[in-house]
Amino acid sequence: MDVTAVPHNAAANEPDSQRFQREVGEISAGTRHLFETYSHIPPDEVTKHITTVRDKAWAIHPYPCIGRWRFLDLGLGLHRCYPDVLARLKTGGQTFLDLGCAFAQDIRRLAADGVDSTKLYACDLRLDFLDLGYELFRDKESLKATFFEADVFAEGGPLDQYEGHFDIIQASSFFHLFDREHQKRVAHRVVKLLKPQKGSLLLGRQMGSWEPTESPWRNGYGKHFRHNEASWQELWNEVGEEAGGVKFEVKASLRERPGEVGLLAGPWLVYTVERL
Structure with a gap:
């Protein structure tokens, strides 16, 4: 998605230090390069442009990943499997779905890296996120x-x-x-969306925990579960059995995220789930 979201409530748009960082700070070289070369935004206008769209998105969706600029991480490109994913999409004619895409920033990274964008798909619960993505990357006519x-x-x-x-x-x-x-319901949906063949791949990153834990959202709307490597493996073992004995190779690792606070504090769980 990359949306570290919580259910919306009326007070959520009020910024606080755990959810909202007013200034963008330093933009990574890779992200800046994408906006300058793919979106053709002049270098001296990148920060202003990103800030304008971010503030518009925050007014609609006050999620921590928007408030704290996490959508600029271009997380797919940082995944250890990105070179393999890129090769499969560029030379193998394969198809890719970004499930819960938010601005669909990783779709833009793939397109900028030479993937035929007709092979790329993305969905989100809110259509206005997709519209904001076009505004952010200025590619409504080309993508x-x-x-x-x-x-x-x-x-x-x-x-x-x-x-x-x-x-x-x-x-x-x-x-x-x-x-x-x-989460199991999502996993079963993913299994149905993937081709039923060896090598079909799910990958991503998410908030994890050194010890598996389920916690309520602070606004009282439901709970969320954070995995470690073992509990993530266990979930997929259960899903495979329930799907008729499908086998998956699950690789996952927890990584520290220094400097994060509040809902974003704690390690990332970076993972792949490949059908055998």
């Missing part, structure tokens, strides 16, 4: 990716037409939004 609004839990929705369609799915900052039972 040929397929964007659509979808609820991962909805039966009979847009995702149904894509069952068995994708070779690779990214779900970053997504599973951690839900309690464990809802």
Whole structure:
């Protein structure tokens, strides 16, 4: 997604230090390069442009990943499997879905790195995120990716037409939004969306925990579960059994995230789940 989201409430738009950082700070060289060369934004206008769109998004979706600029991380490109993903998409004609894409910034990174954008798909619960993505990257006329609004839990929705369609799915900052039972429902949906063949791949990153823990969101709207490596493996073992004995190779590691506070504090769980 990369949306580290909590359910919305009326007071959520009020900035606080744990959720909102007013100034963007230093923009990484890779992110700046994307805006300057892909979006063709003059170097001296990049910061102002990003800030304008971020503030507009915050007014609609006051999520910590927006308030604290985490959408600028371009997390897919930092994943250890990115070179393999890029090769599969560029030379193998494979298809890619960003599940819970937010601005779909990783779709833009793939397109900038030479992937045929007709092979790229992205969905989010809110259509206005996708519109803001076009505004952020100035590519509404040039990008040929397929964007659509979808609820991962909805039966009979847009995702149904894509069952068995994708070779690779990214779900970053997504599973951690839900309690464990809802995470299993998401996992089963992912299994249905991936091609039922060896090598089909799910990858991403999410908030983790050194010890598996389920906690309530601070506004009282439900709970969220954070995994460590072992509990993430256990979840996929259960999903595979329930899906008829499907086997997955699960690789996961916890990584510290220095400098994060509040909801974003704690380690990342970076993972791949590959069908055997």
